[in-house]
Amino acid sequence: xxxxxxxxxxxxxxxxxxxxxxxxxxxxxxxxxxxxxxxxxxxxxxxxxxxxxxxxxxxxxxxxxxxxxxxxxxxxxxxxxxxxxxxxxxxxxxxxxxxxxxxxxxxxxxxxxxxxxxxxxxxxxxxxxxxxxxxxxxxxxxxxxxxxxxxxxxxxxxxxxxxxxxxxxxxxxxxxxxxxxxxxxxxxxxxxxxxxxxxxxxxxxxxxxxxxxxxxxxxxxxxxxxxxxxxxxxxxxxxxxxxxxxxxxxxxxxxxxxxxxxxxxxxxxxxxxxxxxxxxxxxxxxxxxxxxxxxxxxxxxxxxxxxxxxxxxxxxxxxxxxxxxxxxxxxxxxxxxxxxxxxxxxxxxxxxxxxxxxxxxxxxxxxxxxxxxxxxxxxxxxxxxxxxxxxxxxxxxxxxxxxxxxxxxxxxxxxxxxxxxxxxxxxxxxxxxxxxxxxxxxxxxxxxxxxxxxxxxxxxxxxxxxxxxxxxxxxxxxxxxxxxxxxxxxxxxxxxxxxxxxxxxxxxxxxxxxxxxxxxxxxxxxxxxxxxxxxxxxxxxxxxxxxxxxxxxxxxxxxxxxxxxxxxxxxxxxxxxxxxxxxxxxxxxxxxxxxxxxxxxxxxxxxxxxxxxxxxxxxxxxxxxxxxxxxxxxxxxxxxxxxxxxxxxxxxxxxxxxxxxxxxxxxxxxxxxxxxxxxxxxxxxxxxxxxxxxxxxxxxxxxxxxxxxxxxxxxxxxxxxxxxxxxxxxxxxxxxxxxxxxxxxxxxxxxxxxxxxxxxxxxxxxxxxxxxxxxxxxxxxxxxxxxxxxxxxxxxxxxxxxxxxxxxxxxxxxxxxxxxxxxxxxxxxxxxxxxxxxxxxxxxxxxxxxxxxxxxxxxxxxxxxxxx
Numbered sequence: 118x119x120x121x122x123x124x125x126x127x128x129x130x131x132x133x134x135x136x137x138x139x140x141x142x143x144x145x146x147x148x149x150x151x152x153x154x155x156x157x158x159x160x161x162x163x164x165x166x167x168x169x170x171x172x173x174x175x176x177x178x179x180x181x182x183x184x185x186x187x188x189x190x191x192x193x194x195x196x197x198x199x200x201x202x203x204x205x206x207x208x209x210x211x212x213x214x215x216x217x218x219x220x221x222x223x224x225x226x227x228x229x230x231x232x233x234x235x236x237x238x239x240x241x242x243x244x245x246x247x248x249x250x251x252x253x254x255x256x257x258x259x260x261x262x263x264x265x266x267x268x269x270x271x272x273x274x275x276x277x278x279x280x281x282x283x284x285x286x287x288x289x290x291x292x293x294x295x296x297x298x299x300x301x302x303x304x305x306x307x308x309x310x311x312x313x314x315x316x317x318x319x320x321x322x323x324x325x326x327x328x329x330x331x332x333x334x335x336x337x338x339x340x341x342x343x344x345x346x347x348x349x350x351x352x353x354x355x356x357x358x359x360x361x362x363x364x365x366x367x368x369x370x371x372x373x374x375x376x377x378x379x380x381x382x383x384x385x386x387x388x389x390x391x392x393x394x395x396x397x398x399x400x401x402x403x404x405x406x407x408x409x410x411x412x413x414x415x416x417x418x419x420x421x422x423x424x425x426x427x428x429x430x431x432x433x434x435x436x437x438x439x440x441x442x443x444x445x446x447x448x449x450x451x452x453x454x455x456x457x458x459x460x461x462x463x464x465x466x467x468x469x470x471x472x473x474x475x476x477x478x479x480x481x482x483x484x485x486x487x488x489x490x491x492x493x494x495x496x497x498x499x500x501x502x503x504x505x506x507x508x509x510x511x512x513x514x515x516x517x518x519x520x521x522x523x524x525x526x527x528x529x530x531x532x533x534x535x536x537x538x539x540x541x542x543x544x545x546x547x548x549x550x551x552x553x554x555x556x557x558x559x560x561x562x563x564x565x566x567x568x569x570x571x572x573x574x575x576x577x578x579x580x581x582x583x584x585x586x587x588x589x590x591x592x593x594x595x596x597x598x599x600x601x602x603x604x605x606x607x608x609x610x611x612x613x614x615x616x617x618x619x620x621x622x623x624x625x626x627x628x629x630x631x632x633x634x635x636x637x638x639x640x641x642x643x644x645x646x647x648x649x650x651x652x653x654x655x656x657x658x659x660x661x662x663x664x665x666x667x668x669x670x671x672x673x674x675x676x677x678x679x680x681x682x683x684x685x686x687x688x689x690x691x692x693x694x695x696x697x698x699x700x701x702x703x704x705x706x707x708x709x710x711x712x713x714x715x716x717x718x719x720x721x722x723x724x725x726x727x728x729x730x731x732x733x734x735x736x737x738x739x740x741x742x743x744x745x746x747x748x749x750x751x752x753x754x755x756x757x758x759x760x761x762x763x764x765x766x767x768x769x770x771x772x773x774x775x776x777x778x779x780x781x782x783x784x785x786x787x788x789x790x791x792x793x794x795x796x797x798x799x800x801x802x803x804x805x806x807x808x809x810x811x812x813x814x815x816x817x818x819x820x821x822x823x824x825x826x827x828x829x830x831x832x833x834x835x836x837x838x839x840x841x842x843x844x845x846x847x848x849x850x851x852x853x854x855x856x857x858x859x860x861x862x863x864x865x866x867x868x869x870x871x872x873x874x875x876x877x878x879x880x881x882x883x884x885x886x887x888x889x890x891x892x893x894x895x896x897x898x899x900x901x902x903x904x905x906x907x908x909x910x911x912x913x914x915x916x917x918x919x920x921x922x923x924x925x926x927x928x929x930x931x932x933x934x935x936x937x938x939x940x941x942x943x944x945x946x947x948x949x950x951x952x953x954x955x956x957x958x959x960x961x962x963x964x965x966x967x968x969x970x971x972x973x974x975x976x977x978x979x980x981x982x983x984x985x
Contacts, residue, residue: 132182135319139179142312146172148789153230164289165304169226170241171205174249175312176196177203181256182319193260194341200256207249210241214303235303242303248281248313255320271324278975279317285310457555459492463548477557479529490553495527513542513549534559544767560905563876567829585679593618593634596674605681607652623648623656637675641665646682658683660774660792674909678814682774684708685792685807709789709808714801715762717742729789729810731782749779770795770804788815828902830880831887839901843961846899847953854955856914860923861968861977862890864906865945874941885944889934893927920950947976 151167159166181199185191209220228238241249255274258267271380285305287296294304402484451458457477460469467485475482478493485492490506491499516539526536534557541552585602589595594617603610606621613621617909619630626648637643644662651657661679668674685708709726713719719742722734730737730745737744743751761770774792781787791808826838834842850857864886883906889906890900898912912923927948935943951973953959 131323132185132319132322135315135322136179136182139175139312139319140183142308143172143175143179146308147176150226155231158231159306160308164307165242165306166228166231166238167306168223168239168241169211169310170222171245171249171306171309173204174206175316178249178252178256178316182323185323196256196260200253200260203249204253204257207241207246207253211243211246211250213240214243214246220981240303240570242305242309244285245283245305245313248278249632251278251281252313252316252320259323268324272321272604273316275321275324277317278313278320280315282310282315282317286314347601362808372661390402453553454713457552459485459490459493461551461553463550465489465491465503467492468550474555477528479557484529493526493555495525495533498525509540509551510549513540513551515542516540526557535562549622559876585661585677585681587618587677587679588609589618589675589677591673591675592640593630602679605651605657606649621649623650637663637665647679656683657681658686680790680809682792709806709810711742711745711806711808713804713806714740715804717758720803726808727782729808730779736782745780747778747786750778774807779808780811787812831884831902833890833899833908834899837903837905839899839903839909839911840961842899846911846913847961850913850953851956856953856955857911857916857964858920858923858950858952859964859968860912860920860927860948860950861965861972862908862909862910862927862946862948863884863972864908865947865976865979866942867906870942878941882940882942882944885934885938885940886946889927889930889944893923893930909968914952920952924948924950947972947979949973949975 145157146167147169149155150172155162175957177199181196184195185194187195206222207689209222212218213220213223223240226239231238251274255271257277258271258274276766286307289307289310377828403604440671449461451471454471454473457473458471459467459474462468467488467490470482470485472482474480474485476487491502494502506961524536524538527533527535536747537556537558541554541555543550545550574976585599585605587595587602595613595615597611600610600611603613606613622630629647633643633647634647642662642664644660646658646660647838649657649659656679660682661676661677663677663679666674666676684706688785704724706723706725709729710717710721710723711726712721719740722737724734726732743754746754770793774790777789777791778786779789788811789808790811793804793806796803796805826834826841828835830837847857864882867879867882870882883902886908887900887902894900894910894912898910901909903909914920927946931944931946949968949970951964951967951971
């Protein structure tokens with residue numbers, strides 16, 4: 118029994134019928150009193166009449182039951198008011214009988230027209246008043262009671278009210294007046310007894326609905342206790358009434374015998390009276406014993422039902438319910454599984470499949486049940502699979518998905534496709550079963566092949582680079598080094614892989630290694646010079662620019678790119694040897710070398726510099742160095758030179774190579790790497806700039822970045838590129854307090870396109886969607902293909918970039934494409950949007966989740982099925 122009394126949420130049809138019947142019963146009798154119609158007040162001539170107060174109480178209680186369907190607050194107020202009014206009326210009537218007083222509540226109507234000779238023909242019978250008090254109390258408990266005792270009290274009172282009604286009805290049927298008349302002048306009417314029978318059942322039903330909102334006789338526990346109790350009470354009533362009839366017949370026989378004796382002996386009236394008392398005294402004693410015995414039998418039977426029969430039935434029902442629940446749960450889990458699941462018996466025949474099997478293999482469920490599992494494999498493998506299956510049945514064991522065994526599946530249309538299978542043996546009462554989870558790995562294999570090809574191109578580009586490209590972990594352990602760099606150091610890549618970078622450095626550079634590792638971890642980037650030793654002990658100076666990276670598959674690592682500047686430094690050293698030697702070195706150096714004075718005038722310009730900038734040396738010597746710079750950098754250069762000359766602030770002088778933009782003679786700009794050192798020649802300082810055109814290197818780096826951040830099929834960003842750029846855009850928007858909008862789009866029917874027209878046509882559909890997205894959104898927006906048929910766009914929220922308008926514009930572009938493209942299919946997108954308020958503390962992952970959920974809601978609304 119629950120700790121609290123739950124409020125019913127609705128009222129059942131049986132309760133509505135009973136409550137309505139009570140209202141109609143009471144209303145009809147009240148109408149009979151008002152119009153003086155005996156047929157409404159007294160059902161059968163000679164039977165007791167239902168008084169007006171009794172009819173009014175039935176109307177009140179019936180109305181209270183009809184209010185059970187209301188919400189909690191008004192229902193409680195109305196039912197408490199009606200039940201309280203019923204209790205007050207019945208209590209006042211009962212008080213008149215108990216204390217022999219007249220409160221005037223019976224004088225509303227005259228009963229002369231009924232020809233009833235009783236002292237109070239308009240007064241409610243005491244047993245009727247008690248039944249109404251019990252009924253009103255039950256209604257109050259249903260609304261105000263709390264605790265476990267409420268359930269027992271309500272059911273007991275409902276049973277007692279029903280018993281009062283049934284007793285009255287039996288009294289009328291068997292013509293035993295004391296069952297419906299506690300006093301000779303106060304009798305319960307036959308329709309009153311019927312009303313109490315219905316009212317008791319209705320009150321008990323109200324409690325069951327309040328408990329679990331179910332049918333009044335719903336749980337097996339309640340059914341057994343209630344039905345058993347009714348049977349026992351009924352048997353007790355029948356036995357008691359039968360005993361009373363037998364005792365009455367005995368009394369009547371004794372009275373007749375004594376009456377004959379009194380007549381023959383001419384006994385006085387007083388003597389006869391004494392004899393009658395002597396006769397009834399033992400009968401009364403027997404009657405009391407019979408009633409006590411029946412009461413004990415009833416109580417014992419109810420307890421036996423409650424404590425012995427009920428637990429046994431409960432265990433049986435619980436076991437049956439648990440088995441049914443397990444089977445239902447298994448079927449629900451089977452249908453909810455993302456993979457196709459096939460259950461086979463020991464002989465290899467299919468006993469159960471889920472809906473994913475139908476979608477994957479193209480068979481209807483009825484076509485597979487009872488068939489050998491080999492029907493799902495190509496013909497050439499079936500004999501071998503049968504042998505494997507028999508060997509597995511001899512020694513069944515779980516086998517996880519992706520354990521290295523790739524099989525081929527066969528669809529109903531004859532198309533073969535690669536699958537992965539996991540096996541799980543299951544012992545049941547009907548024999549051993551094998552549960553097979555099947556997954557289509559066609560798309561995964563295609564993506565793996567595309568990834569392998571992309572990685573091969575990337576590796577070829579890195580391997581052919583003449584600069585140093587390497588990867589090392591957070592401790593400096595080399596994970597990869599390109600062949601050109603290894604060759605420069607005199608090693609093979611295999612000899613260097615796994616060694617710590619620190620072991621290749623000179624002692625002076627080794628001292629800088631801890632600071633370098635700490636900087637790269639904290640700042641994510643580090644650059645500068647380092648000196649390495651070749652295998653034969655020679656020093657090579659490299660200038661590096663390394664980046665700290667994190668990858669979910671590989672973990673944290675450092676991607677390094679360096680250039681060998683040994684020759685450049687040697688050239689710098691050679692400058693001290695003399696002008697001629699310097700000129701020779703400058704003219705033969707592969708890097709551009711330029712010298713300028715403190716005024717910024719070019720004093721020397723070697724051949725490599727001339728080749729880089731497109732000028733002849735005589736065209737630039739004596740000119741301001743700013744002619745080799747883009748307009749945007751000239752003011753910064755003048756300010757930096759002024760600070761250096763006035764305060765010796767180093768700026769970029771003497772700090773290793775930096776990346777800048779140069780300007781050629783034809784006006785084109787290009788990236789260059791520049792190292793500047795200052796040399797004091799007498800009273801004049803000369804600045805030596807060593808520069809290199811890094812256009813090819815930048816292009817290679819861009820290619821490397823695009824290979825790792827760009828989707829090869831569509832040219833959009835891939836998931837990694839999207840997350841990288843979106844995180845930066847998120848940070849910028851948060852600082853600028855600007856809103857962002859994320860659009861999450863899914864191509865509808867992608868699987869149908871692949872299955873019907875082939876994967877090549879599916880790739881064309883994805884390229885079309887990418888082109889439509891690029892046409893719809895701005896160049897500044899971040900467009901990406903997250904994987905499969907899912908796309909995302911992160912856009913800055915503006916008045917012109919309102920989400921609803923953008924979705925409508927995209928749908929219009931899709932519609933125009935379908936009209937003009939001439940494809941054998943039409944494209945359709947389900948798009949969800951989510952936005953970030955300016956300054957809101959929302960993560961990118963939260964925004965993706967919201968947009969994905971909105972997209973899925975749109976897809977469900979349109980009646981399409983999302984593909985996973």
